[in-house]
Amino acid sequence: MARKRNQKTTPEFADVARYDTFPKLLAHNARAFGSEVVMREKEFGIWNEFTFADYQHKVRRYALGLRAMGIARGDCVGLLGANRPEWVWGEVAAHAIGATSLGVYKDVLGEEAAYLITYAGITAILCEDEEQVDKLLELGDQIPTVRVIVYCDPRGMRKYDDPRLISEEDLCRKGEALDRAEPGLYDAEVEKGSGEDVSILCTTSGTTSKPKLAMLQSGPFLRHCLDYLNADPKCPGDDYVSVLPLPWIMEQVYVIGQQLIARNIINFVEDEETTMADLREIGPTFVLLAPRVWESIAAEVRARMMDSTRFKQLMFKWGMSIGKKAAAEKRRSWFADFILFRALRDRYGFSFLTSAATGGAAMGPETFKFFHAMGVPLKQLYGQTELAGAYTIHRNDDIDPETVGTAFDQSALRIDDPDEEGVGEIVGRSQGMFLGYYQNQEATDADKRDGWLYTGDAGYINTSNGHLVVIDRVKDLANTSAGVRFSPQYIENKLKFSAFVAEAVILGRDLPYLSAMICIRWSIVSKWAEQKNISFTNYTNLSAQPEVYALLRDEVERVNETLPEAQRIRKFLLLYKELDPDDGELTRTRKVRRGVIAEKYAREIEAIYAGRDAIDVDTTITFQDGSTARIQTTLRVETLLPPDDPAGRQAAE
Known part of the structure; x- marks a missing residue:
């Protein structure tokens, strides 16, 4: 795709006091800058462009289509799928008719989805494709509030006959019909909206329990986005590649709030696997x-x-x-x-x-x-x-x-x-x-x-x-039983700088000394093992190889050299699997759930501090598609600094 790079270097920010909701700000931009390209989406290798006029047209059709389906002011509209223009159009459309929006992470499990949908009372939900529709239909009567399920990708959808299902295309047709019947309805609904209305329900990270829903108002939200832009300005036409999940608050800020204020261009990649290649094509600002x-x-x-x-x-x-x-x-x-x-x-x-x-x-x-x-x-x-x-x-x-x-x-x-x-x-x-x-x-x-x-x-x-x-x-700030204070996160971040470490959990709260459970970075360690002619079959087998333990020992010792003696890692083991949000071990934004880790790996933790050199593991893991696999292996406990060495004694005193 041949295009000119943005030449504007002076920010131009919209009046968020006057246009205090997303739909009002969008309508202003469509009138004043209708021909400006504001979104691109890569599909089948081609970057498709959308202007402010296209954005407004889609939102108007979506909003009136939802209204025709019985969705009204005070309802909640859910959004489930990957980062796509349709997600943004659906969210702004919900606000246009006075509904709130709630983004749901695309890799959410059925139980989590049911909790969020019923808790928020979602009445309509916009889905990306068949995969997301399947996830909802499998919930059956667990989501009784849902009356409308809109799907954007029609592939594979002919076999379904659920009365709640409607295609994006049919939704837009209903919106067009209502627009013809009541031509002033959309504008009237937008004008009814106030910046003080709750417009976004946004999930918190949920590191210790199920996520809470923060109620955000569009007026304060837009004013805060403007405050951010004054600290880190963006210009009209600047390019941004949307990579992080749209349910996350910062992607809401960049893709919706800041975009409407600063008129930059949001680029949506074709697929998660093509992210870096697509990012290179765009050369974002x-x-x-x-x-x-x-x-x-x-x-x-x-x-x-x-x-x-x-x-x-x-x-x-x-x-x-x-x-x-x-x-x-x-x-x-x-x-x-x-x-x-x-x-x-x-x-x-x-x-750039x-x-x-x-x-x-x-x-x-x-x-x-x-x-x-x-x-x-x-x-x-x-x-x-x-x-x-x-x-x-x-x-x-x-x-x-x-x-x-x-x-x-x-x-x-x-x-x-x-x-x-x-x-x-x-x-x-x-x-x-x-x-x-x-x-x-x-x-x-x-x-x-x-x-x-x-x-x-x-x-x-x-x-x-x-x-x-x-x-x-x-x-999470902790003390060992010897009274040594430490921050697990600080040490974990030092470990994760290693190319070979994907995740780490530091142990030591109310225990004699610090230890670590480490997940290897599969893509890197497997390549390293191939270069060293080390035979392995899968992640579990690779993480148990003596050469891999020796490799990670060097990495941990390198980190230890940067830490005070009392805070050094004395023992570590390599876990047989990666920590996974689907197993509740991480949040959807990849933060460690320490309570879950302590409970799930209690046997391994006990063995480390009991002085054992190895731990036999016989467990079953469940994959996202519901299939299971049995894991039988032996975890080796690597000792770096025995508790009875001088540094160890100092930590225990």
Whole structure:
């Protein structure tokens, strides 16, 4: 697809005080900038473009179609599927007729979907394709509130005869018929909407229990998006590739709120497997990727160097050293760019980036420094769903890899009950402050007090630059039985900088010393094993190989060298499977559910601290399609620092 790159460098922000809902702002943009391209979707290798006029046309048809199907003001419309233009059109259409919207993660299991649908009282749900429809139909009478199921992809749908089903095409026909019958209905419904109406129900991360639903109003949400844009400006025509799931609050900010205000272009990739190739084709101006994605890119770069010649490996090491030194001095090295980073940025589609962000979970400083050395203008964000997403960010001339930056102009934060080191609970507020948790006043009163959100996160303000430093969840900060205080997340992030580590869980709360359970990064370790002529059959078998244990031992020892002696990892084992959201071990945004881990792997944890060298495992795992597999293996416990060595004694004293 031949296209001109955006030449605009001056932001143009819409008046969110006047246009205080998504449908009002869309109608304004369609009138004033109807021919501007605002979305692209790749399908069958071709990028299809949509203008503001197309956007408005689709939303109008969707909204009136839903109205014709009996969906009215006060109802809730669900959205289930991958990131697609239809999702965005469906969400804005729901708001146009006074309904609320709730995004459901596409890989959600049936039980989770049933909980969210019935809890929110969803009456209509927009699905991507047959896979998502199957998920709903299998729930049967567990979702009695659902009256309408709209599917966008008709392939495979002819065999169904459920009366709730309707195709997107037929929904639009119903909308067109109602528009002809009542030509002023859509505009009247949009005008009835107020920025103070609850428009979005957004799931919280749910690290300790089932997710709560934060009630967000479109007016405060848009004002907060504008506050974000003032801190990190975007220009009309800037390109963004939508990668993170749309139910997540930050993707709502970027794809819907900021897009309507700043008129940038949202690009939807063809498939999850083609993400990096599609991203390179677009060459976006700004990106938002989760820490795990940045970590996997960094791991892939280092893994590719394993396949390179000795000369290229030396050049990479040299260039990276020069690049890191230059980044630390807040400059770019033209020489490192020439020999290494220019080609590297081009390979991943980062050549035109003016802004890059990460959020949703903590990122280790080593990963952050890696990308700054590479010339990627990466910034860390911090926020919560309840505050409409991020409200702190690094500014262009004020980057610190150990922090998450400073608050937006119209946002604020403070540290409550700090200890002698200044560490306490982070309390924040923003213009996008949620109204409360849906049907959960008790939780609302616990978290929202006097206009502030009590986040449950531990952190402190860096006195030298005023930046916020986030350490961990308050409840996750732990002490060993010897009184050594540590942050599991901090050490886990250090481990995950290794190309060979996909996930790690640090143990040690109320126990004599720290240990780790580690998941290998299959794509990298399997390649490494093939190069070393190590035979293996699957993930479980590979993770049990002695050579793999030796490889990971080196990685853990490297991390130990950067930690105080009392906080060093003394033992570790390699898990027989990857941690999985479907098993409840991670949230949908890939945060560790420590309570689930402690319960599910209690036998393995007990064996580590009982001094055993090996653990026999005989268990069954269930895949997303319902099939099961039996796993029989022996986990080896690797001892790095015996508890009776000098460092171990120091930790126990």
